Amino acid sequence: MPFAYYKRLSRKQQSVYRKSDGITTLRLPKAADLSPLVMRLEYSLRSGVPTSVETEAQSLLSAIVERLQAPPVRVSVLTVRPHDEYAELHGLYRPAAGRGQAQIAVWMHTARRQRVVAFKTFLRTLLHELCHHLDYELLGLAESFHTVGFYKRESSLFKQLLAPASQDPHALAGANANTG
Numbered sequence: 001m002p003f004a005y006y007k008r009l010s011r012k013q014q015s016v017y018r019k020s021d022g023i024t025t026l027r028l029p030k031a032a033d034l035s036p037l038v039m040r041l042e043y044s045l046r047s048g049v050p051t052s053v054e055t056e057a058q059s060l061l062s063a064i065v066e067r068l069q070a071p072p073v074r075v076s077v078l079t080v081r082p083h084d085e086y087a088e089l090h091g092l093y094r095p096a097a098g099r100g101q102a103q104i105a106v107w108m109h110t111a112r113r114q115r116v117v118a119f120k121t122f123l124r125t126l127l128h129e130l131c132h133h134l135d136y137e138l139l140g141l142a143e144s145f146h147t148v149g150f151y152k153r154e155s156s157l158f159k160q161l162l163a164p165a166s167q168d169p170h171a172l173a174g175a176n177a178n179t180g
Contacts, residue, residue, distance in 0.1 A: 017145045024152040029067045031160035038161050042119045053077045070138040073102045080109045091125040093132035104129040127157045
């Protein structure tokens with residue numbers, strides 16, 4: 001069942017939406033090999049140093065797009081999330097323009113309390129924005145809609161990246177300690 005906004009889309013957009021909705025997984029080759037990168041990202045996020053988080057986030061996403069044979073994407077990690085009275089922005093994807101490179105921006109501090117976000121929340125946001133990139137660059141979709149399939153693709157990547165760590169009871173131990 002499509003989300004409510006589906007009815008407002010043009011026929012062409014509805015076609016893209018249905019195609020997106022039908023793709024529910026992204027198989028990440030050798031996902032277990034990325035476990036050290038995931039753990040380094042968690043450690044750097046807990047350190048609270050944006051440049052370190054950005055370096056580790058870039059390393060992880062570069063490894064993912066390389067394994068998926070997708071074009072590169074540039075990651076920026078910013079501090080406090082932009083917000084208004086209704087919501088706060090967690091991440092933002094900008095497709096490549098001209099000869100430029102696609103960009104992902106993610107924020108590492110909550111807007112209200114300005115605390116470092118929980119690691120799993122940060123990782124999901126990073127993967128969410130990456131999925132927009134993959135919609136365009138890997139799946140060849142004309143638009144990147146938030147469909148059930150989109151969220152399932154995001155979850156499939158998340159589960160593949162955390163599967164090796166979930167077998168170790170000490171890995172990601174403090175992952176939810178920094179909730180905002």
